[in-house]
Amino acid sequence: EAGVVQSPRYKIIEKKQPVAFWCNPISGHNTLYWYRQNLGQGPELLIRYENEEAVDDSQLPKDRFSAERLKGVDSTLKIQPAELGDSAVYLCASSPRQGTLNEQFFGPGTRLTVL
Amino acid sequence: EDQVTQSPEALRLQEGESSSLNCSYTVSGLRGLFWYRQDPGKGPEFLFTLYSAGEEKEKERLKATLTKKESFLHITAPKPEDSATYLCAVKGGGSNYKLTFGKGTLLTVNP
Numbered sequence: 404e405a406g407v408v409q410s411p412r413y414k415i416i417e418k419k420q421p422v423a424f425w426c427n428p429i430s431g432h433n434t435l436y437w438y439r440q441n442l443g444q445g446p447e448l449l450i451r452y453e454n455e456e457a458v459d460d461s462q463l464p465k466d467r468f469s470a471e472r473l474k475g476v477d478s479t480l481k482i483q484p485a486e487l488g489d490s491a492v493y494l495c496a497s498s499p500r501q502g503t504l505n506e507q508f509f510g511p512g513t514r515l516t517v518l
Numbered sequence: 519e520d521q522v523t524q525s526p527e528a529l530r531l532q533e534g535e536s537s538s539l540n541c542s543y544t545v546s547g548l549r550g551l552f553w554y555r556q557d558p559g560k561g562p563e564f565l566f567t568l569y570s571a572g573e574e575k576e577k578e579r580l581k582a583t584l585t586k587k588e589s590f591l592h593i594t595a596p597k598p599e600d601s602a603t604y605l606c607a608v609k610g611g612g613s614n615y616k617l618t619f620g621k622g623t624l625l626t627v628n629p
Binding site for chain 1: 522552554559560561562563564567605607616617619620621622
């Protein structure tokens with residue numbers, strides 16, 4: 404079974420530029436998460452999707468961050484414009500169903516560096 | 519607000535030297551406590567879920583235990599390939615089922 408796929412793996416941009424990250428979850432997983440992990444910290448949830456609906460986006464900085472999950476499968480996370488403080492690893496995870504205690508399966512992440 | 523504190527921040531062991539990692543938590547209505555392993559440049563890899571105090575789970579050289587305030591990850595006779603960052607996370611009933619992670623413990627096992 405293929406795991407969570409993310410691209411690109413690495414991205415270097417200058418501040419004020421836009422950037423987008425893509426995630427393909429495990430087949431059949433309805434719940435998709437985007438996390439941000441700063442160096443030396445644990446992951447922090449940005450947004451959670453149930454199918455195509457964003458059910459928890461309370462931690463997403465909506466002035467510059469946006470996300471979508473068209474057709475309830477792949478998802479894209481966008482930052483526009485990027486700031487120096489956005490440098491981090493952006494992790495995508497998926498799990499089979501909402502509201503259960505199923506573990507979350509993580510992708511390898513996208514390491515973003517903002518210069 | 520759910521909180522997770524892991525200690526120590528870093529631990530260096532010799533191969534075969536057993537030890538334990540600690541995860542202290544405060545949560546409103548614990549729904550589950552999760553342990554993950556994270557290798558450099560990779561996403562967290564699921565290890566265990568514990569649901570209630572007194573529960574224990576084992577996998578190879580790892581054993582996780584849970585009390586009402588903390589969890590321990592015991593590592594018996596570790597090998598160099600056990601070197602990684604170990605993350606603890608909790609899922610509370612009042613947090614829309616999101617995971618709250620600790621900062622992790624960086625484990626290094628020397629041959």
